[in-house]
Amino acid sequence: MDIAAGVSEAGWRVYTVRPRRPSAAASTGWRQRAVYLHGGSYIHEITRFHWMLIANLARTTGTEISVPIYPLAPMGTASSVVPAATDLVKAILQVTGPKNTVLLGDSAGGGMALAVVVSLRDGGSVVPRDTVLITPWLDIALTDPAIARIAPRDPMLSVAGLHMAGVAYRGELEETDPRVSPVMADLNGLGRLTVFAGTRDILQPDALRLREGVAAGTSGTQLELHELAGGIHVYPLLPIPEGKAARRIIRATITRH
Numbered sequence: 132m133d134i135a136a137g138v139s140e141a142g143w144r145v146y147t148v149r150p151r152r153p154s155a156a157a158s159t160g161w162r163q164r165a166v167y168l169h170g171g172s173y174i175h176e177i178t179r180f181h182w183m184l185i186a187n188l189a190r191t192t193g194t195e196i197s198v199p200i201y202p203l204a205p206m207g208t209a210s211s212v213v214p215a216a217t218d219l220v221k222a223i224l225q226v227t228g229p230k231n232t233v234l235l236g237d238s239a240g241g242g243m244a245l246a247v248v249v250s251l252r253d254g255g256s257v258v259p260r261d262t263v264l265i266t267p268w269l270d271i272a273l274t275d276p277a278i279a280r281i282a283p284r285d286p287m288l289s290v291a292g293l294h295m296a297g298v299a300y301r302g303e304l305e306e307t308d309p310r311v312s313p314v315m316a317d318l319n320g321l322g323r324l325t326v327f328a329g330t331r332d333i334l335q336p337d338a339l340r341l342r343e344g345v346a347a348g349t350s351g352t353q354l355e356l357h358e359l360a361g362g363i364h365v366y367p368l369l370p371i372p373e374g375k376a377a378r379r380i381i382r383a384t385i386t387r388h
Contacts, residue, residue, distance in 0.1 A: 287365075
């Protein structure tokens, strides 16, 4: 793999990952671009599991993937992070075009990814052809009553921990602000959304609410939900059979037109 380091207009480190030799199976070649927004409850840095997924996707799809290292809460809050992430994605869209651009994010990065698409739409910009949301955190306040029923079976996340992280990230914004709770935004005109959720993940109700919102008469948005019975948080990143199957779907999403 080739990895190049750069700096965004906001001063963020941005790494660009590309295969030295694109896969013969990659039909889109070097025109294909993607941006990956990592998870970590907005308070944790990118991990090796993120890098492993990014490298796998770049190698197997022939895609150049930009990975911004955004400032973590409480130093980085949504009122500045989301606009900066939006500007970064918008710049790539202007070069590559929406048909050859994919946005991905997991967990908190999934919430940020949807907030970016909403921001692009609201700013009159085009949106990426596809956005992939891996077990996304879409309601910063975790208001869905179903969360309490799932919490005892979730081996990775705690409601109390996410509440603390959410307060740090939203800063001065209201809990209902689309920059921190994009599931509450106008869901029209967001392009194609591919969402992964697991039934042992306290963020699963967010994905179901997003599906319900898109189904309730929106236009310009298509949603494909992959829900895994017994699936845990960010299972598509993990070295398990279910993760491998999810990664096949993500690769197919990146390379489709």
